[in-house]
Amino acid sequence: MTADILCIGSVLWDIIGRSPTAMRLGSDVPGRITRLPGGVAMNIAMTLRRFGLVPGLLTTIGRDPEGDELIAACARMGMVTDHIYRSEDLPTDRYMAVEGANGLIAAIADAHSLEASGDKILRPLGDGRLGSAVSPWVGLIALDGNLTEALLSQIATSALFARADLRVAPASPGKAERLRPLLEHPGATLYVNLEEANILCAADHDSAPAAAQALLDRGAQRVLVTHGGKTCAEGTKGAGVIADAPPPVLVTRITGAGDTFMAAHIVAERRGEGREAALASALRAAATYVSGEIGS
Template sequence: MNAKPPLPARPDILCIGSVLWDIIGRSHLAMRQGSDVPGRITRLPGGVAMNIAMTLARFGLRPAVLTAIGRDDEGDELVAACGRLGVETGFAYRSEDLPTDRYMAVEGANGLIAAVADAHSLEAAGDKILRPLADGSLGSGAAPWGGAIALDGNLTAALLAEIARSPLFAAADLRVAPASPGKAERLLPLLGHAGAVLYVNLEEAGLLAKVEFPDAVAAAEGLLARGAGRVLVTDGGRTCAEGSRGLGVISGVPPKVMVARVTGAGDTFMAAHIVAEKRGAGREDALQAAIRAAAVYVGGEVPA
């Protein structure tokens, strides 16, 4: 009988959600609908969970992803690329019949023009990606995972609702981000989760609260009033805010930078904030660290 392969080393943090290939077309020119301009097209590991994990790895942590990756050639290439980037995929669900997911975006000097996310395999896999949290590999119902988890909104609404009430997540430091404004309302079941910290942009905050907020500070105050325990709200290059129940709202203004890229900026903000807090930073310092890292990323550099 063949012995099972040994489990990977216990990670510092789990990143649950989309791990896929990012296919990004970028031009240094401003664009509009119908533009046909010169630029560069790249294919890199991406997805909300992967973007967060890559940033965490650059900051010296050992992240593992819980996701769905196909057993196709693209999936094997993706697993190899993740390993080179310091991201553990040994706990991921590898599907025989589901293809590896992809994301395609077009960006110009004036920001994101359009994007299409094909995360159908992640959605089809459902709760299979959570098996390591239940089978003893990373935790169980009797001894749930007690560390940090970065959770992205590419999961189905049903699975996110299950996570919100599951004992497997009862002890976790749960950091939550929508995958896009179109999926923000999927996070409603997690709004009142005792261990959840929500990372949203201004538009996503409005969709969650069903109110149009004028700025990030108002959005943070509004989400706290609707039951959130802790939220961070970004608004592009404008004021960002962090709100904690019982402690009020603080804010910070990003430095002005030349925009070189936007896809992944919010994920970088979230990862940098998590790392700062794991290193013992207080609220103000952690928010400023996240703002600086996101600004560096948008400017085209790699945060360190």
């Protein structure tokens, strides 16, 4: 099976506790706890799969029981797992979050194994399996910000990525600064929320269109900036900024919404949709996701 797009970054177990009750610090409420395949790269890959694309995963997964289960789950979903780096001494990564009726309460991402693996996860792009320095991968790559800043800096100037259509997402606002080296990559499109955009801009813009323009002014080639249920924006160097708002929905979940938006936008452009139509398609998909109408 040949991959339509490579998803590089975190593939781990999501352990999510959800309650229909509004929560605060110290709350102890009934709810549901689930364990599902997750991680930024995995969430993007799952959405791409729902739209009919075949994602290839480049990540690190431990040779432990949790890792074997995760590999099997990915394969069952129709993803290419042949090029995943399996570590003998690093455990499979995990993410834990608590969500209430009032949104995300707290989350902890344990992606230490991915970070410790460094550029080992990129070996298939250089050893001929997926490409090489003289004949690099040509096509889509979804890249997530759970990679270390050193590795993202390496990717920004690497010949292995020189011809790729790079779609980049931060793992969280706390890791947004890691994306700075990729801002001026000629093939990079950055998908960020308003908080992450402001971190990259070192500014405090109050709207997505303003933040998108600021990122273009700082050298970005193309950016998409989301702002929850408010107006979102897409900015392209030389073509300016466009904006649109997501349809109003009842929010039942948050984790994975940004990854769904990114994947839906990629698919829309692959279908040949223009800037305005692709942005609208991505916003509809994200709204449907947070409303709970698409199974996670």
